[in-house]
Amino acid sequence: MSGPRVTVVLFPGSNCDEDALIAVRNTIGADARLVRHDERDLKNPDLVILPGGFSYGDYLRSGAMARFSPAMDSVADFAAKGGAVLGICNGFQILCEAGLLPGAMLRNAGLRFVCKDVFLRVETKRTPFTLVLDRGEVLRVPIAHGDGNWTADADTYAQMVAHDQVVFRYVTPKGERAAGANPNGSLEDVAGICNVAGNVVGLMPHPERCSEELLGNTDGAKVFKSFATALLAHRA
């Protein structure tokens, strides 16, 4: 059987698009391509990735302008039909601005752009990207962002917990929540979330930057391999 068909959407200012293509080709043998922000045809993907970067220069708010790209109309249709969508960093910001994921991003609490490895705890197995991971499993994944301070009002957050929508939290290397483990001040140490159906996932850390031995860390590959396994189960 052929590998998963993956479309990476290229916005003006994206800068992790090639990394995402290489990661899915090398980790899961994906048939992967770029689709530009001004195209509507997503080329029949199994998975759409919204990559990291600074789409539209982060003008107004991170992700605010990208939401109005023609490609995003198609991404919203794809997601509504149950298609798998993964937003990484700026991609996560775009998904929040587009209303495909709840909440919004604030400037990092420390006001600094933070670029370092962090530790993530898997909070749910219900998404295609965490299906083969263990709940409580800890991944080491790099972050690089200035606006990653995810927040939501109390009612929204309570609904999300009730629907099991928190996918990753920032933790210590031992998997414990602690003040120093959260790099940006996000609500309840949230690092990644999903929609109610579980097919749309956004996270601030960059799994595509730690998916090969050459990069010294392969924890990120688990996210892509999980998707490949979920897809096979879905096709069977």
Added chain:
Amino acid sequence: MTILVRVFLKRGVLDPQGKAINEALHRLGHADVVDVRAGKIFRLEMEGADPAAALASARKLADQLLANPVIEDFEVELATAGAAR
């Protein structure tokens, strides 16, 4: 006709930028400043002669794009002569 749209983070939403400015003002000796909220202001030049229609239109576009209602509030105002440029 000129419409001003002001956007601020909602009360209760942490404003790290405003907090940092507040601390800087205190370091400069301005102890009388209690709190600072940083926001954005947009100047819209709009067609038409009906202020009510222009304000309604500005409210709509502020809600759709200029502000993110999840974290921000906005107010719209008809600019008068001498208003902030």
